[in-house]
Amino acid sequence: xxxxxxxxxxxxxxxxxxxxxxxxxxxxxxxxxxxxxxxxxxxxxxxxxxxxxxxxxxxxxxxxxxxxxxxxxxxxxxxxxxxxxxxxxxxxxxxxxxxxxxxxxxxxxxxx
Amino acid sequence: xxxxxxxxxxxxxxxxxxxxxxxxxxxxxxxxxxxxxxxxxxxxxxxxxxxxxxxxxxxxxxxxxxxxxxxxxxxxxxxxxxxxxxxxxxxxxxxxxxxxxxxxxxxxxxxx
Numbered sequence: 001x002x003x004x005x006x007x008x009x010x011x012x013x014x015x016x017x018x019x020x021x022x023x024x025x026x027x028x029x030x031x032x033x034x035x036x037x038x039x040x041x042x043x044x045x046x047x048x049x050x051x052x053x054x055x056x057x058x059x060x061x062x063x064x065x066x067x068x069x070x071x072x073x074x075x076x077x078x079x080x081x082x083x084x085x086x087x088x089x090x091x092x093x094x095x096x097x098x099x100x101x102x103x104x105x106x107x108x109x110x111x112x
Numbered sequence: 113x114x115x116x117x118x119x120x121x122x123x124x125x126x127x128x129x130x131x132x133x134x135x136x137x138x139x140x141x142x143x144x145x146x147x148x149x150x151x152x153x154x155x156x157x158x159x160x161x162x163x164x165x166x167x168x169x170x171x172x173x174x175x176x177x178x179x180x181x182x183x184x185x186x187x188x189x190x191x192x193x194x195x196x197x198x199x200x201x202x203x204x205x206x207x208x209x210x211x212x213x214x215x216x217x218x219x220x221x222x223x224x
Contacts, residue, residue, distance in 0.1 A: 042215055042216035043156070092155075099146055099161045099204070
């Protein structure tokens with residue numbers, strides 16, 4: 001199993017550009033989520049999904065969109081990048097209603 | 113007020129020392145309590161979890177939950193240089209789905 005994979009590993013965007021961060025898992029997990037990690041702020045939940053076709057907002061959803069068309073994939077879209085979205089983004093997955101989340105390696109995003 | 117508070121450190125100890133890491137929280141509905149370890153430039157990985165109150169031991173690691181004080185701890189015995197990492201506490205309320213709330217993390221360095 002590859003576990004949770006994320007692409008790209010690094011990305012630099014200009015203000016106003018859009019992009020999609022990719023996340024995939026091969027563990028047949030129902031639950032997937034996106035976090036951002038900033039110094040002094042810890043991991044904050046952006047969006048999550050409890051299964052294909054179902055998504056919901058987390059703590060900091062503004063400026064991000066998600067969709068879940070398959071169990072395996074959960075892309076995160078930045079609609080119009082802003083410098084405040086400079087962060088490290090982690091995707092995670094788990095079986096629904098369990099405590100053990102598996103995290104991907106992260107995407108380091110810089111918005112200039 | 114943040115849902116979860118964690119002293120960011122940094123914490124530096126000599127090899128073989130006992131390490132105590134702590135988090136406090138405000139939401140009395142939290143039932144799942146987890147500790148994650150995150151090495152530099154990697155995704156977090158689950159170390160231990162506990163459900164409700166009590167202690168749990170796994171090798172050199174012991175997790176404690178005191179719900180009356182809204183306080184959780186992770187103890188590392190006989191600390192090793194390989195334990196050098198950032199330790200994140202996380203909590204969830206099972207009645208609100210799989211939303212996990214993370215502390216900011218404590219950076220630990222074990223000096224050989």
